[in-house]
Amino acid sequence: MSTSVHRIVVLGAGYSGMMCAARLAYRTRRLGVRITVVNPSERFTERLRMHQVAAGQQLGEFRIPDVLDGTGIEFVQGWATAIDPERRAVEVDGRTELGYDTLVYALGSTTDASKVPGAAEHAFTLNSPQIAGLFADRLAEVAAAGGTVTVCGGGLTGIEAATEIAESHPGLRVTLLSHGEPGAMMGDKARAHLYKAFDRLGVTVRAGVKVAKVMPDSVELSHGELVPSDVCLWTTGVVVPPLAADSGVAVDDRGLILVDETLTSVSHPEIHAIGDAAAVRQKWGTVHGTCQSGIPTGAYTADTIARVLRGRRAKPFRYGYFHQPVSLGRRDAVIQFTHADDTPRRTRLTGRAAVMYKEMVSASPLTTYRLSKRFVVTAQLSKGGRATR
The missing domain is CATH 3.50.50.60 (FAD/NAD(P)-binding domain)
Structure with a gap:
């Protein structure tokens, strides 16, 4: 069924999904678009800091609807339980159905x-x-x-x-x-x-x-x-939800959605996959699922969807790693700077300098999301990725 409003549904409100949704709202604000974000919890989870929670530290709590306030994005709390690519519909909690013209799949991994x-x-x-x-x-x-x-x-x-x-x-x-x-x-x-x-x-x-x-x-x-x-x-081993595979979307042997150079599903061009959900290949090799690479995929996909809606061609996704920041408690850290393929360079930081660097690049991305509602924010600066448009 055709509508005058282009319907975009973003499944997942982790690092990648939130970046994509906030940036999409700004990029498409004059294009007659309706954006819906679906997530099981209304709380934004800072997965990079879960080890701090495990050690007994308290983190701030942020509601996804509050972060997206003012964007016009509709937030639906619930589990995506089925996708019907032929009808272009998503089933939420086994009962609610959301139609889409474009679907962004950002369900990540556990x-x-x-x-x-x-x-x-x-x-x-x-x-x-x-x-x-x-x-x-x-x-x-x-x-x-x-x-x-x-x-x-x-x-x-x-x-x-x-x-x-x-x-x-x-x-x-x-x-x-x-x-x-x-x-x-x-x-x-x-x-x-x-x-x-x-x-x-x-x-x-x-x-x-x-x-x-x-x-x-x-x-x-x-x-x-x-x-x-x-x-x-x-903390070892990862698994992705079977939703994409169960819905007939082409996936690899790990269940990641197979995408082309524009992060578009090779089997269903109306579906974009980002973050841990996508099998992303670059000339130097395969991108592994991290926040460092996930946020740039979200920003890139928002820009790509907006470009296509304006009748312009999508440009290929280009990405290279920059560093491996690792905290060693609250008073120590080590930063290994890397080549694009994530192999180590000679440069590194340790001690207090590394702690300050780690806090800068791994600070809560909520500021980035909020700024993205009003400006085009360079997403790679928040996590060290290098994504060129």
Whole structure:
């Protein structure tokens, strides 16, 4: 059914979806467009700071409708449960139907605790503020008893979580379990600073191990060793919602939407995929799902939709990484500057200079979203990405 108003539905209000929606509202303010944002919660989640919540710190709470106030965007709270690409309709909570002319798919990813026995039942994740808060409550109990905590996963999230927990609860015994070497993506000097921080904070690092099972009071490794664990935090592995695949949209073997050089679905050109939901390839390789790359995809897609609605050609998405900023508690950090393909350069920052840099680039993006309602904000400055138009 055709309408005089072009209907744009944005599924997901994380870093990428919020950037896209706010920028779209400004870019299309004279084009006769109606924008709807769908998200399960009305609270904006700062996923980059969930390790702080897990350590017991309080963050500010921001409502998505308040952030989008004044844009004319309609906010619908609920789960997108089905997409009908032929009818161009989205089902919300199994009952409400939203028609669209253009769909922006920004549902992102979550930590996958389903692959290892016991992880889903006995480990916590950082998938939401609520779960991170429950972990913080349990952590306080364990810390009061001088107990043990295991962090499974030696990626950037695991590193930040382990160091934040150790600094916030110095009486805890913190063990970081990792299949690979934590900080392996960094240069030698940045990685050396990382291990000095582990030593200073008392974090025990067990690299080259594989978790076979998570139990209520221990973690079993693949060779049979039991690592004592009063509470376990699971930070390794990601999974995306099956909604796109279930709806007949072309996806890769991980469930990410296959897109062309303009981040448009190869099977359904009215669907754009951004952030963790998209399988984005560049000349140097595949973009991996991070906030650093997600915000530029949102800004780019807003600009692209506006260009097409004005009858202009879309330009290819171009992106390269710039840095790997990693907090090591509140008083230390390490910044590894990188080539476009995320391999390390020689340059790095450590200590207080790195803390200030990390706070600058990883500060809440809400200011960027609010400014985007009135100006064209250079999105890559907020997260270090390099997206050219």
